[in-house]
Amino acid sequence: MTATTANVSDPAGAVENPAAGSSRIGTADPEIYRVRHGSKGVFGRTNWWTTLLAVVLSLTVLVPLYFTVVTAFKTPEELATSGWAPPRSWSLDNFSTAWEMTSYPRRVLTSSIITVGATVFTLLSNSMVAYALGRNMHRPWFRRLYYYFVAALFVPFPIIMLPVVKETALLHLDNEAGLILLYVVYGLAFNILMYTSFIKSIPEELEEAAAMDGAGRWTIFWRIIFPLLSPMNATVGILTCLWAWNDFLLPLVILTDQTKATLPLAQYVFQGQFNTNYPVSFASYLMAIAPMFLVYVIAQRWVISGVMRGSQK
Amino acid sequence: MTTQTATAPRASDPQAAPRTIPDNQAKKVDPAFIWMLLPAALVFTVLLTIPLLTGIFYTFTNFKGYGDWHFVGLTNYKNLFTDDIIWGSYLFTFKYAIVASILTNIIALGLALVLNSKMKARSFFRGVFFVPYILPVLVVSYIFSYLFTNNLPQIGQALGWEWLSTSLLANEDLAWLAIVVVGVWQSVAYNTIIYLAGLQTVPEEIYEASAIDGAGPVRRLWSMTLPLIIPYLGINMVLSFKGFLGVFDQIVALTSGGPGTATQSISYLIFKNGFQGGEYAYQTANGVIYFLIVVALSFAQLRFTQSQERV
Numbered sequence: 001m002t003a004t005t006a007n008v009s010d011p012a013g014a015v016e017n018p019a020a021g022s023s024r025i026g027t028a029d030p031e032i033y034r035v036r037h038g039s040k041g042v043f044g045r046t047n048w049w050t051t052l053l054a055v056v057l058s059l060t061v062l063v064p065l066y067f068t069v070v071t072a073f074k075t076p077e078e079l080a081t082s083g084w085a086p087p088r089s090w091s092l093d094n095f096s097t098a099w100e101m102t103s104y105p106r107r108v109l110t111s112s113i114i115t116v117g118a119t120v121f122t123l124l125s126n127s128m129v130a131y132a133l134g135r136n137m138h139r140p141w142f143r144r145l146y147y148y149f150v151a152a153l154f155v156p157f158p159i160i161m162l163p164v165v166k167e168t169a170l171l172h173l174d175n176e177a178g179l180i181l182l183y184v185v186y187g188l189a190f191n192i193l194m195y196t197s198f199i200k201s202i203p204e205e206l207e208e209a210a211a212m213d214g215a216g217r218w219t220i221f222w223r224i225i226f227p228l229l230s231p232m233n234a235t236v237g238i239l240t241c242l243w244a245w246n247d248f249l250l251p252l253v254i255l256t257d258q259t260k261a262t263l264p265l266a267q268y269v270f271q272g273q274f275n276t277n278y279p280v281s282f283a284s285y286l287m288a289i290a291p292m293f294l295v296y297v298i299a300q301r302w303v304i305s306g307v308m309r310g311s312q313k
Numbered sequence: 314m315t316t317q318t319a320t321a322p323r324a325s326d327p328q329a330a331p332r333t334i335p336d337n338q339a340k341k342v343d344p345a346f347i348w349m350l351l352p353a354a355l356v357f358t359v360l361l362t363i364p365l366l367t368g369i370f371y372t373f374t375n376f377k378g379y380g381d382w383h384f385v386g387l388t389n390y391k392n393l394f395t396d397d398i399i400w401g402s403y404l405f406t407f408k409y410a411i412v413a414s415i416l417t418n419i420i421a422l423g424l425a426l427v428l429n430s431k432m433k434a435r436s437f438f439r440g441v442f443f444v445p446y447i448l449p450v451l452v453v454s455y456i457f458s459y460l461f462t463n464n465l466p467q468i469g470q471a472l473g474w475e476w477l478s479t480s481l482l483a484n485e486d487l488a489w490l491a492i493v494v495v496g497v498w499q500s501v502a503y504n505t506i507i508y509l510a511g512l513q514t515v516p517e518e519i520y521e522a523s524a525i526d527g528a529g530p531v532r533r534l535w536s537m538t539l540p541l542i543i544p545y546l547g548i549n550m551v552l553s554f555k556g557f558l559g560v561f562d563q564i565v566a567l568t569s570g571g572p573g574t575a576t577q578s579i580s581y582l583i584f585k586n587g588f589q590g591g592e593y594a595y596q597t598a599n600g601v602i603y604f605l606i607v608v609a610l611s612f613a614q615l616r617f618t619q620s621q622e623r624v
Contacts, residue, residue, distance in 0.1 A: 018372060045431060046431055046432065046433055047430045047431045047432050048432075048433075050427045050431075050432045050452055051432040051433045051434070052429050052432040053427050054432055054438045057424065057427070058438060058442065060498070061441055061442060061444055061445060061498075062441070064396060064453075064456055064457065064460060064498075065444070067456070067459075067460060067464070068456050071459070080374075083467070083620045089408065097345070125352075126353075128349045128353075129350055129353045131349065132345075132346040132347075132349035132350045133350070135346070136342065136346060139342065142346075142350075143352060145354060148354075148357075149353075149354075149357060152357070152361055154604070154607055154608045154611050155361065155365060155604065155607075155613065156558075156559060156580070156600070156603055156604055156607050157559070157580075158559070158561075158579065158580040158583040158584065158600050158603060159365065159368055159583075159597065159600030159601060159603065159604045160361065160364040160365050160368055160600075161583065161587070161600075162368060162378065162431075162583075162587050162588070162593055162597055162598075163363075163364035163365075163367040163371070163583065164360065164364045165365075165588075166359070167359075167363070167364055167367075179354065181360065182360060184356075185356055185360045185361055186361070187359050188353065188357060202578065216345065217343045217345030217346065218345055220442070221345075221349075226536045242447060244447075245449070246447075246448070246449035246450065247449075248449065248450065248451045248561075248562050249561055249562065249580075249584075253584075253588070263449070264449040264451045264452060267449075267451055267452055268451060268565070268566075271455060279461060280457070281455070282459075285455060285456060286453045288449065288452050289449070289452060292447055292448075293444075293447065293448075296444070296447045297440075300436075300440045300443075301436060301440075303443075303447070304439055304443055304506060307443075307446075307503070307506050308506050308507075308509065308510045311503075311506055311507040311510050312368075
């Protein structure tokens with residue numbers, strides 16, 4: 001977690017200057033690779049052609065975003081005539097309408113509770129499970145349990161969707177707590193893969209030394225292993241966070257109480273009721289995107305390197 | 314004293330008991346390990362294994378999701394194979410997944426090569442191209458839905474292209490292309506990141522050596538970069554194919570399976586007819602078939618991963 005705070009506290013430097021804070025991030029980052037191996041090699045000159053190409057290509061991302069922003073500020077009449085032009089006045093009326101119609105603060109709260117809950121519990125529990133498994137892989141029962149968990153990678157959600165809905169309703173888990181639990185459990189298979197491969201690289205001598213000093217298994221885990229897992233914690237945390245925040249299908253089928261809708265779910269309900277007023281809809285979309293977008297702008301490099309590390313598993 | 318020593322092991326039995334639970338041959342298992350695993354195994358079983366088994370059980374019945382049911386044997390599975398709607402959904406889903414994964418990987422690989430070159434503001438561009446990945450699929454689809462019904466037809470009319478002058482989403486033959494566009498737009502981001510990770514495993518020294526030998530950029534790409542990142546290409550294709558097979562959010566937001574049943578994906582069909590159409594058992598049987606396909610794909614992925622480890 002130290003890597004986390006270090007990078008978040010220095011977002012500007014990290015975004016502007018690729019070399020900034022390089023020592024804090026793992027070697028998985030290509031920028032670091034280049035810093036260490038010298039960026040001025042045979043191909044050290046700036047390639048203006050690829051830069052130009054990147055500018056043109058980035059329009060495919062930026063143009064839809066541009067439309068989202070300008071549409072959210074227009075009136076329906078203006079939208080019909082203005083085409084690509086920016087709005088005449090940057091009024092916030094659409095936003096306040098969408099704010100009230102979707103009960104935005106409550107949605108943000110629900111989404112935040114679910115995302116934070118899912119991420120925190122995933123980090124705490126999945127790393128622990130992976131540690132217990134990773135250190136006992138030579139024992140048949142632990143190995144069987146490992147495969148039992150990892151086999152869940154093969155199970156597509158649609159096949160268990162209908163029984164899960166019945167079961168969560170039966171157990172009174174058709175709410176935020178249930179969703180958090182489901183994210184923690186359904187992420188387990190992939191996260192175990194991530195964690196165990198990393199745990200194997202942690203020398204057992206560290207634990208033996210701590211045991212000599214009188215540390216029990218739990219102390220060893222929380223004081224030594226969990227902090228050492230920081231790079232994996234960051235990766236698992238980012239992926240869980242993005243998943244829980246953006247997910248639509250699970251909240252759609254699990255949450256029975258409409259007032260507890262998450263942000264994406266609110267867009268679905270909202271769209272069904274007011275699909276003719278595009279500017280208000282777009283204001284609502286923009287507000288749904290905004291929180292995660294802001295986090296991303298601040299922690300951009302860190303998010304990308306985290307996902308990159310995850311992709312190499 | 315002798316009796317005491319004889320009974321001593323028995324007295325400590327309760328303490329020793331958890332150690333012998335996981336495995337009889339193993340010498341010492343720290344009980345803490347078992348406590349770390351037990352809750353997870355329990356919750357996992359309750360929320361994943363039991364639903365899976367219940368679901369599979371119901372596929373042999375005519376359960377509608379409510380009310381009475383009785384066993385029907387393999388009837389659901391037999392019916393699946395003669396159901397045009399099911400075939401249609403598989404056809405659409407596979408067509409979509411194949412086209413989308415090929416497009417995604419070509420674009421992502423190209424983009425990764427561009428982003429890996431000595432360009433200006435590389436971090437900035439990486440940041441921009443990764444934005445689609447952090448946005449919710451549903452919201453992105455709504456935004457594109459608007460672009461497809463309003464902006465694109467305007468362009469189509471201006472250019473005089475008939476196929477583009479009405480909304481793609483209302484066109485039975487072209488609606489799937491619109492869904493491909495949205496799917497690709499969003500997943501290129503993640504795949505580009507994987508390729509970038511792959512490209513950075515290519516040592517710069519070999520480029521320097523080849524430059525001395527006079528190899529041009531095309532030659533370098535074709536004979537050096539591509540062979541070295543082939544494992545990434547393989548795993549990316551399988552992963553994105555698997556991901557695209559589960560397409561759901563885009564369908565809900567863009568077409569609701571229409572026009573007609575032209576864009577009903579497998580998961581959308583399971584959701585729609587299973588939940589609202591009273592086809593609980595039947596659609597779960599559909600899910601089992603889908604599950605078998607995913608398992609087959611996962612083994613393909615496993616093979617790619619192993620070949621990657623050998624490289």
